[in-house]
Amino acid sequence: MKLLVTGGTGYIGSHTCVELLQAGHAVVIADNLSNSSSAVLERIARIAGKAPAFHKLDLRDAQGLQALLQRNPVAAVMHFAGVKAVAESVADPLKYYDNNVNGSLTLFAAMREFGVKRVVFSSSATVYGAQAVSPIGERAATAPANPYGRTKLMIEEMLRDLCTADPEFRAVALRYFNPVGAHVSGLIGEAPQGTPNNLMPYICQVAAGKLPELRVFGKDYPTKDGTAIRDYLHVTDLARGHVQALDYLERVPGFSAVNLGTGRGTSVLEMLQTFERVNQVRVPWKSADRRPGDTVITYADPALAGTALNWRTQRTLEDMCRDAWRWQKSGLAD
Numbered sequence: 456m457k458l459l460v461t462g463g464t465g466y467i468g469s470h471t472c473v474e475l476l477q478a479g480h481a482v483v484i485a486d487n488l489s490n491s492s493s494a495v496l497e498r499i500a501r502i503a504g505k506a507p508a509f510h511k512l513d514l515r516d517a518q519g520l521q522a523l524l525q526r527n528p529v530a531a532v533m534h535f536a537g538v539k540a541v542a543e544s545v546a547d548p549l550k551y552y553d554n555n556v557n558g559s560l561t562l563f564a565a566m567r568e569f570g571v572k573r574v575v576f577s578s579s580a581t582v583y584g585a586q587a588v589s590p591i592g593e594r595a596a597t598a599p600a601n602p603y604g605r606t607k608l609m610i611e612e613m614l615r616d617l618c619t620a621d622p623e624f625r626a627v628a629l630r631y632f633n634p635v636g637a638h639v640s641g642l643i644g645e646a647p648q649g650t651p652n653n654l655m656p657y658i659c660q661v662a663a664g665k666l667p668e669l670r671v672f673g674k675d676y677p678t679k680d681g682t683a684i685r686d687y688l689h690v691t692d693l694a695r696g697h698v699q700a701l702d703y704l705e706r707v708p709g710f711s712a713v714n715l716g717t718g719r720g721t722s723v724l725e726m727l728q729t730f731e732r733v734n735q736v737r738v739p740w741k742s743a744d745r746r747p748g749d750t751v752i753t754y755a756d757p758a759l760a761g762t763a764l765n766w767r768t769q770r771t772l773e774d775m776c777r778d779a780w781r782w783q784k785s786g787l788a789d
């Protein structure tokens with residue numbers, strides 16, 4: 456299948472391009488490089504043995520998108536492009552509504568014009584409400600607590616409406632829990648700009664001596680070691696889920712939302728200690744106050760992904776820590 460991958464030079468997009476190319480698909484990437492580098496293209500090609508095509512393009516550029524789809528008839532779209540920092544979305548909501556919602560609207564309009572009727576969308580567990588009880592199934596109420604999460608839910612709703620309006624249109628929203636790690640080759644991974652927002656890249660930078668210590672927010676939560684619990688999954692497992700979602704779209708009409716997570720909760724300290732043990736490095740840390748708005752325990756019920764997508768995670772917490780550190784040490788993460 457020939458596919459358009461928006462945001463394909465980014466963290467999750469690049470890993471998914473590798474899996475798609477290895478599964479025999481042809482890949483056309485559209486990315487504005489606002490949070491990634493074109494240097495990743497050559498590395499994707501080195502891992503997969505095949506190169507993706509690349510177009511530097513902002514999704515909000517309707518004419519550019521139309522020209523791209525005219526030249527490249529694609530059977531489906533994998534839609535990763537977007538901005539993703541929760542705190543930034545609170546400070547600058549219009550950036551999020553413009554980039555994520557407008558970008559998606561422009562993309563879906565171009566798809567309609569060129570008769571592209573399959574889309575796999577990068578959604579997020581942030582669409583669930585703070586009251587959701589873990590394990591969180593797809594039927595849990597949605598009530599995102601910040602503008603970023605609201606953009607994800609709005610895009611899901613847009614896709615649901617498009618499926619209702621056109622019975623041939625099919626969409627799956629993959630609700631990611633906490634993707635971490637890097638490709639086992641050490642050639643691609645997450646390259647955050649500035650101070651990382653997420654735990655694993657932060658741990659990596661502390662271990663590498665780039666940051667002095669990790670602050671662990673909340674030490675007296677009602678969990679086994681007092682720290683917050685999340686569902687971390689390896690980015691390569693997540694990428695494989697997208698290949699499975701493509702097959703699923705061939706079988707199942709309409710709109711679906713599917714969780715991608717391990718179903719296992721890991722505490723901050725458990726992650727930290729696993730990282731130190733498997734990589735034989737020290738990660739200095741200190742406790743800090745709880746952050747307002749943080750949920751205590753969040754992990755997925757991944758049963759639907761198992762039955763519908765025939766997908767389950769294969770990589771362990773140890774693999775995630777080992778691969779993240781290999782990537783950090785490669786020098787390519789900076």
Ligand SMILES: NC(=O)c1ccc[n+]([C@@H]2O[C@H](COP(=O)([O-])OP(=O)(O)OC[C@H]3O[C@@H](n4cnc5c(N)ncnc54)[C@H](O)[C@@H]3O)[C@@H](O)[C@H]2O)c1
Nearest residue numbers: 462465466467487488489490491513514536537539577579
């Ligand atoms: N990383 C996570 O923890 C996580 C969790 C849940 C959902 N997601 C979603 O998954 C998707 C990919 O996330 P990621 O971690 O790979 O992020 P990323 O920033 O590494 O990748 C996003 C890519 O999209 C590009 N982009 C952004 N706005 C664009 C635009 N208007 N036009 C064209 N390209 C644009 C960026 O340059 C970047 O390459 C995002 O939609 C994100 O919201 C990520």
